[in-house]
Amino acid sequence: MNIDEAIEAATGQSITIQSPGTVANMVCGFDILGMALNDPFDIMTVKLIGEPTVIIHNADDFGLPTDPQQNVAGVALLDMIERLDNKTGFEITIEKRIMPGSGIGSSAASSAGAVVAANRLLNHFFSNDDLVQMAMLGEKLASGVKHADNIAPCIYGGVTLIRSILPLDIISIPSPPLFVTLVHPQIEVRTEDARQILRKQILLKDAIKQWGNIAGLVTGLMKSDYDLISRSLEDVLIEPVRSILIPAFAEVKSKSMEAGALGGGISGSGPSIFMLSKDEATALAVEKTMQEIYTPTGIPFHTHVTTVNTKGVKPMN
Ligand code: HSE
Numbered sequence: 001m002n003i004d005e006a007i008e009a010a011t012g013q014s015i016t017i018q019s020p021g022t023v024a025n026m027v028c029g030f031d032i033l034g035m036a037l038n039d040p041f042d043i044m045t046v047k048l049i050g051e052p053t054v055i056i057h058n059a060d061d062f063g064l065p066t067d068p069q070q071n072v073a074g075v076a077l078l079d080m081i082e083r084l085d086n087k088t089g090f091e092i093t094i095e096k097r098i099m100p101g102s103g104i105g106s107s108a109a110s111s112a113g114a115v116v117a118a119n120r121l122l123n124h125f126f127s128n129d130d131l132v133q134m135a136m137l138g139e140k141l142a143s144g145v146k147h148a149d150n151i152a153p154c155i156y157g158g159v160t161l162i163r164s165i166l167p168l169d170i171i172s173i174p175s176p177p178l179f180v181t182l183v184h185p186q187i188e189v190r191t192e193d194a195r196q197i198l199r200k201q202i203l204l205k206d207a208i209k210q211w212g213n214i215a216g217l218v219t220g221l222m223k224s225d226y227d228l229i230s231r232s233l234e235d236v237l238i239e240p241v242r243s244i245l246i247p248a249f250a251e252v253k254s255k256s257m258e259a260g261a262l263g264g265g266i267s268g269s270g271p272s273i274f275m276l277s278k279d280e281a282t283a284l285a286v287e288k289t290m291q292e293i294y295t296p297t298g299i300p301f302h303t304h305v306t307t308v309n310t311k312g313v314k315p316m317n
Pocket residue numbers: 024025030031032103105147149150191194195267268269
């Protein structure tokens with residue numbers, strides 16, 4: 001089926017997908033590592049329409065822009081329309097369950113979810129790497145910078161290494177079962193600001209530590225070596241700067257480790273904190289610890305206990 005036939009067959013058709021939250025950086029891999037989660041996720045319906053335009057409906061109360069030029073899913077789909085020589089367009093309905101600004105890949109879930117759903121309607125005309133390129137335009141709109149460490153795991157599922165974005169080089173990393181506990185303190189940390197405050201130059205001795213940890217984490221995941229994963233969940237570059245923005249960060253981390261977590265840190269650019277555990281009982285104990293720390297602060301917060309989503313964006317049953 002060529003693209004004209006695919007467009008003709010799908011016009012008027014729609015698909016509903018769920019698009020997962022993601023944890024970018026995975027502590028030591030700033031901008032190059034990310035993993036997809038089974039919970040939370042957004043729900044999105046995408047319909048192919050005759051006009052080369054994007055019509056956006058919000059099915060939640062977040063009040064995100066419906067002008068496609070100002071919407072992360074909108075800019076990704078506008079790029080797809082351009083690549084299709086303006087032969088089609090899309091109407092989308094977005095129900096966000098991943099809170100915008102949580103650090104759990106909310107913008108990536110919207111932009112990646114939209115292009116994956118559209119591509120399914122188009123009989124998989126585009127490659128996954130094409131979809132990553134389109135969805136990264138959403139990240140650029142959201143944070144001023146193209147980064148793929150939320151987009152890639154959202155589209156590919158599992159843990160992904162983004163070895164390079166120019167040219168794009170994404171590698172799926174196998175991982176042993178991992179339980180993820182997240183706490184989202186509802187304070188505002190804008191990704192753009194959380195990037196601005198980072199040091200632009202680093203010391204060689206810190207770089208050596210960091211790339212040792214990245215290599216250790218990837219090896220630990222591939223060999224299902226939980227001790228190595230645990231030892232490698234260390235960030236000497238980003239966390240010392242960004243953690244200042246997150247109340248009780250050090251306490252959450254140290255008490256979660258006492259509760260048995262393998263390790264963890266800031267999810268993406270924050271404010272959410274994630275911790276990895278080997279089994280569900282430990283992940284639930286970590287959740288309890290997080291609740292005990294945040295409740296007395298009076299800061300509203302949510303917690304999630306989940307696992308690694310190995311499929312990425314997927315159609316709803
Ligand atoms: N790698 C990006 C950052 C992820 O840490 O700024 C943002 O979600």
